Amino acid sequence: MGLREDLERYRAVGEERRQDLAEFIQYGDLGQSRQDEVRIPIKIVDLPEFAYDQRDTGGVGQGEGAEEGDPVGQPQPQPGDGDEDGEPGEEGGEHEYYEMNPEEFAQELDEQLGLDLDPKGKKVVEESEGDFTDITRTGPSSTLDFEHLFKEGLKRKLAMDFDREFVREALKVDGWGPATVFDWARDQHVPVSKAWLEETYDEIDDAEKATWDSIEEMEANVERTDTAARIRREGVDQIPFRREDERYRYPEIVEEKERNVVVVNIRDVSGSMRQKKRELVERTFTPLDWYLQGKYDNAEFVYIAHDADAWEVDREEFFGIRSGGGTRISSAYEVAMERLEAEYPWSEWNRYVFAAGDSENSSNDTEEHVIPLMEQIPANLHAYVETQPSGNAINATHAEEVGRHFRDAGDVAVAYVSSPEDVVDAIYEILSTEEEDA
Template sequence: MRLAVSNLEIPWDLRRRGLKDSIRHDKRVREAIKQNLRELIGEETIITSDGQKMIKIPVRYLDQYRFIFDRATNGRGVGQGPGNPGDVIAKEGDGAGGGPGGNQPGQEIYEAEMSLDDLTRMMVEDLALPWLEEKAKDQIKTTTVRYEDIRKKGPLVNLDWRRSLRENIKRQAAKGETKVGKITDDDLRFRVPEIHEEYQSNCAVYLLMDRSGSMTTEKKYITKSFFFWMVRFLQLKYRTVETIFIAHDTEAAIVPEKDFFTLSNSGGTRCSSAYQVALDHITKHHPRTRWNNYVFHFSDGDNFADDNPRCIRLIKELLDVSTMVGYGEVNYDEFFRGKSTYTPFRDPPWSTLYRQLGTLHHPRFIPVTIERREQVYEALREFLKVREN
């Protein structure tokens, strides 16, 4: 027999096969995240993050499907140690998973890091404010600077360190050196700023939220997560959009964004109050001729009955001065939960307000209903899907 220990200096680092396939796996995980957005959209950790940071999404390693046994069978196995039959050897939260399959990567969770912008982009990439028109006057010009080109000459502030260093390493490598050498002018690379000008329509979005006593924690959570994603979407896609936050119980007021998301709730409900505030604001600041106005209102519909006719009238008036009015009804009622499926304009259990609004049949009035967290995504899509003019 022969035995040998290889002294070949194989440049292992250049292979990176594992890395390549691992990147491929990550990519597929991202695709899977995309397919599960409706579940992620309700994730508290995301909503409560401060918006700028990278967020960590717990994801499972991608499953590889095959015929496997059920949970009870997978949970059985042979081990060794002290104890008597009936003794519990692993409890919930031990991460024990159990069984021979317990240490398979498929059941493990790791954290995919992603910026909130990336996640928002995934969610809203095919969404847009509907019927957005260019209003002739007051078009706002936005300029952005993007670095898209690389040149050998330029001001030092625009020096691209990474590329310059790479050039140096390449030059050294050509000489057979494996280290960074003296940096010459020839190595330097500069980023070239290019100024992009974009014209955007004047656009104002009114976000109206019911903060009355009947809005339970879960209803409020659904409402807030809807508005959270709405704001993220607007910030990402429309740099110049103006957002106006209005909170109401029996009375309404314009509130700053940071308060809007932390308001506590109490009192009765008079939706018309919020509509009135929005209407006043629009007529005063955002006339229809020059602005695209969008009004989104979220409530549980638990409105004082005598207020309903007034609501209808105000909504009609709002429709005259805005591009679109959206009404979302959050009906997280234990009794009805699970009995009705999400479809706009379905029969009860929706509120009298909802039913009366349904008779409006205005093409630019969009009502939706939400019963569960997962439906926030569908509501967002229903409001913001691309529509024909």
């Protein structure tokens, strides 16, 4: 095995030793990743390399003027040996991170958590003609459905056909004429017309019109052949086609729908949201962003921060910003509703509205404003994540009120995160809620 094969093998071992996905979500350095690239640390495997032993730099034949027995002194530092004056190496440590895109991240998270979220397509981006599977009553002759026409004609043939020879013999019963035979035929469910009976009766010789003394005698001596057996034996000479039997094929219109998603992330930035709480929000929301970006064709994100008032921020600000103000969660939903209705219509966009905080809210705001706003904003999923590292505070009731009001709803999830160990369970609670609703 050559050096190249050795190197590839060690790299493969390194990838196998990358941090477990759940462990990465709970404890990993999320900041090393970007919105479109997830970088998961690898537990380092040192790659083998050749190195000169600097202890062998003196001795016989190791330099001009050196003689056997002369002291050779201490080995001198070599470039790149880690001395402070040397330049750092330029070659990157590619084996230090395992990189995956959001699509791969979503697939692996599905496997780990047992999820099967099927993203919905909404906005029609292209219409094309598919197979000729739809049927209409009119159309060009080139699209006439001959198979349908033949089947309808054959069904009519079977419904109208009868054993003419058998009925002809009934006209030879002594004393019977077309009218009597017609009544008898109706009782026998034979679809014969009076005109045919009259025409056939006129063709029979007068001597034959008393061949049978009774209809019972005729039925006992004349074999009756059913339509299906007669067609199998004699074939079909004529199929009675009609205009109403015509059907024309036209292509099915196939709508290609783009799977668009907008994710609205809302975070409480009031004075009570200290660093540990902010970190728990980041650990929960960042994987959710990656997951949904990996599931949908086109993903856009809106980040809203709020204390007593709400405003939009960029992604970099979202997880670090902190305010000293109070808390009014409804202010964020007001901004979210205005933005969604203006730029992301429900008919064209899948919507996710995720909010997080420590469940502290101004008096009556949850019941009187937040819950009605959540009901007014159509979304695939609403979720609230409570972050309380030290346990529930006395006035931290927002999550409880939301959960109680929407306990029977299939599109609202409430999750509780008090430590990194709770993050993966919270993500599962949120995503599985939509899966069950779907």
